[in-house]
Amino acid sequence: MFPFCSMTIGTSRQFGFFILVRLLDLVKFFLPILPEVEFPYERISFDERVVFTVASGIIFLFGQLPIYGLVANAQFKIIDPLYNFRTIFAMEKGTLLELGLLPAITAGFIWQLAVGLKFLNVNLNLAKDRELFQTGQKLTSFFLSVVYTAGLIYSGYFDNVINGYDVLSDSLPLGWYAFIFVQIVGWSFFTTLLIEVFDKGYAFGSGILCFLTLQTATNVIKDLVGLEIFPLINSNKSETYGALSNLLKSFTSFDLTVLKQNIINAFTRSQLPNLTQFYISILSILVVIFLQNFRIEIPIRSTKVRAANNVYPIRLLYTGALPVLFTYTVIINIQIFGYFLVSILTKYNVSPSLVALIGKYNVPSFANNYQLTTGVLFYISNSSSIIASLLSPIKSVVYVAFSIVLSTWFSQKWCYISGSGPKDTSKLFKDQGISIAGKRDISITKELSRVIPVAAVSGAFSLIALALAGEILGGLGKGVSIIVGVSSAFGILEEFLLEYQQTGGNSQFSSAFGGL
Amino acid sequence: MSSSSAQAPGGLRSVAKRKATADKKAQSSSATPLSTRSAGAGGSSSTMMKLFTDEAQGLRVDPLVVLFLAVGFIFSVIILHVFAKITGKFT
Numbered sequence: 001m002f003p004f005c006s007m008t009i010g011t012s013r014q015f016g017f018f019i020l021v022r023l024l025d026l027v028k029f030f031l032p033i034l035p036e037v038e039f040p041y042e043r044i045s046f047d048e049r050v051v052f053t054v055a056s057g058i059i060f061l062f063g064q065l066p067i068y069g070l071v072a073n074a075q076f077k078i079i080d081p082l083y084n085f086r087t088i089f090a091m092e093k094g095t096l097l098e099l100g101l102l103p104a105i106t107a108g109f110i111w112q113l114a115v116g117l118k119f120l121n122v123n124l125n126l127a128k129d130r131e132l133f134q135t136g137q138k139l140t141s142f143f144l145s146v147v148y149t150a151g152l153i154y155s156g157y158f159d160n161v162i163n164g165y166d167v168l169s170d171s172l173p174l175g176w177y178a179f180i181f182v183q184i185v186g187w188s189f190f191t192t193l194l195i196e197v198f199d200k201g202y203a204f205g206s207g208i209l210c211f212l213t214l215q216t217a218t219n220v221i222k223d224l225v226g227l228e229i230f231p232l233i234n235s236n237k238s239e240t241y242g243a244l245s246n247l248l249k250s251f252t253s254f255d256l257t258v259l260k261q262n263i264i265n266a267f268t269r270s271q272l273p274n275l276t277q278f279y280i281s282i283l284s285i286l287v288v289i290f291l292q293n294f295r296i297e298i299p300i301r302s303t304k305v306r307a308a309n310n311v312y313p314i315r316l317l318y319t320g321a322l323p324v325l326f327t328y329t330v331i332i333n334i335q336i337f338g339y340f341l342v343s344i345l346t347k348y349n350v351s352p353s354l355v356a357l358i359g360k361y362n363v364p365s366f367a368n369n370y371q372l373t374t375g376v377l378f379y380i381s382n383s384s385s386i387i388a389s390l391l392s393p394i395k396s397v398v399y400v401a402f403s404i405v406l407s408t409w410f411s412q413k414w415c416y417i418s419g420s421g422p423k424d425t426s427k428l429f430k431d432q433g434i435s436i437a438g439k440r441d442i443s444i445t446k447e448l449s450r451v452i453p454v455a456a457v458s459g460a461f462s463l464i465a466l467a468l469a470g471e472i473l474g475g476l477g478k479g480v481s482i483i484v485g486v487s488s489a490f491g492i493l494e495e496f497l498l499e500y501q502q503t504g505g506n507s508q509f510s511s512a513f514g515g516l
Numbered sequence: 517m518s519s520s521s522a523q524a525p526g527g528l529r530s531v532a533k534r535k536a537t538a539d540k541k542a543q544s545s546s547a548t549p550l551s552t553r554s555a556g557a558g559g560s561s562s563t564m565m566k567l568f569t570d571e572a573q574g575l576r577v578d579p580l581v582v583l584f585l586a587v588g589f590i591f592s593v594i595i596l597h598v599f600a601k602i603t604g605k606f607t
Contacts, residue, residue: 031572031574032575033575034572035575035577035582036571036573036574036576037568037582038571038578038579039571059583059587062587067593068593096593105565109565115551118550122548124548124549124554124557127570130552130555130569131570134568134569137567163600183593187589190585193582195567195568196567200568206560206564208565208566208567318562322562414562419560488563491564
């Protein structure tokens with residue numbers, strides 16, 4: 001009856017292949033309409049790469065422009081269900097970067113893990129399959145941005161900040177919804193293309209990590225010394241955005257009781273960045289730099305040249321900050337889809353006690369956030385302060401355990417599937433005529449697999465432990481974004497310096513700034 | 517029957533061993549790479565996450581075009597904001 005009937009009845013392997021063909025065909029259908037950044041015709045010079053990096057970075061930061069159609073200072077009026085995770089993904093409330101890098105990161109992890117763990121039978125040796133694989137990631141990124149934006153609009157996330165719209169009396173502002181949708185999805189689309197410009201070798205590092213680093217760096221400065229003054233919700237006070245500038249301003253009062261109150265407020269305020277988060281950030285930077293230095297040096301020797309000895313370093317942070325990033329990608333996706341589910345079920349009048357199993361949100365009077373009070377979502381969310389963490393110990397333990405398990409599992413898998421596992425490294429050694437001193441060629445893989453997975457897992461564990469320490473103390477994602485940012489910055493800097501040394505001083509920049 | 521008689525004599529056992537190694541070798545040589553990097557095409561490394569490695573058939577654009585289009589998008593949003601401010605003043 002059906003031509004493919006005989007194919008479906010077979011071993012599971014054939015069945016998997018059958019699904020693969022269908023999936024890749026689906027991607028193929030979109031190929032002609034998706035924009036594709038060209039590869040450079042000739043080698044990109046060092047100077048051009050610097051210009052591309054800086055230019056795309058600045059354009060990316062332009063995304064902090066407020067969305068057209070929202071009231072002024074919308075970021076303080078939106079009631080936010082994702083307040084505790086959004087900094088990690090460069091998601092800026094009420095701006096074009098509402099989704100930040102979340103669609104691209106989620107799409108990348110889904111595809112690369114699916115292929116690495118052999119859920120999909122893609123043969124990456126074939127250029128054709130690789131092309132479809134990458135187009136699949138791009139398509140998924142676009143698709144996810146549409147889903148997230150539609151979900152946010154449907155759940156009424158923007159309702160109380162749309163210009164001239166009254167939730168109680170007006171009919172649905174479909175025109176404004178369309179405007180908001182086009183802006184967020186459009187900017188997400190351009191962000192993905194900018195990432196592609198990075199990844200194709202026009203700029204340094206990977207697009208995702210470079211943008212995350214940039215966003216984190218600007219945010220740390222803004223959180224510390226931001227000078228804008230914003231009115232607080234449910235109060236008649238206005239406060240300075242930056243934590244330090246707010247503290248300094250409080251010293252203008254000489255009344256001791258007011259001063260004491262102001263200082264306590266500087267550490268605990270919840271609508272604007274506070275000093276606790278700042279200290280967590282600083283400590284995280286220092287610890288990451290400290291951890292970055294740990295490595296095992298494997299003595300290597302050349303198999304071709306006599307007495308050419310060297311060491312091959314294997315870092316403790318072998319997988320960098322990717323396990324931490326992966327963990328939070330999973331958590332934020334659970335949170336965001338959970339939020340959508342709760343708002344859909346509420347709209348269809350499902351009984352509140354059933355919805356509370358998933359999650360129940362509560363808006364405290366002193367903050368503009370949806371805070372979880374119970375449900376599955378509550379147990380995998382962080383706390384806003386150390387007191388809150390201690391008051392709900394079960395939740396803290398569940399959250400910590402969940403994160404650690406995800407992170408170590410990922411690092412253990414990733415060090416094999418990222419193409420830098422023991423086998424790949426020993427192949428690299430063989431190609432370059434390198435051998436471990438005092439070992440035979442055959443046992444290189446064995447020797448490396450004694451070191452690499454252990455380094456990856458313990459490195460991932462120490463980073464996630466650092467991240468969670470910050471979270472328990474009330475870092476609200478700031479510490480995590482710093483950890484991802486700093487360790488990515490190290491990777492990017494490494495690539496930058498390598499490239500700089502290889503140009504051999506032929507750079508206009510180095511001759512212009514060399515005399516400084 | 518005792519277990520010792522179930523075991524094949526030495527010769528056969530080494531044949532079985534040889535077959536196991538051959539199978540293992542064939543499996544490892546026919547195994548497809550797990551990532552674009554292990555296929556030798558760049559992409560995500562252990563610390564860097566990259567999405568795009570190849571040039572697919574599609575609407576090919578220059579990177580500069582992407583940058584200019586992105587700037588154009590930003591400017592269209594800015595212009596919308598400016599218009600809203602201006603019309604808001606007069607009405």
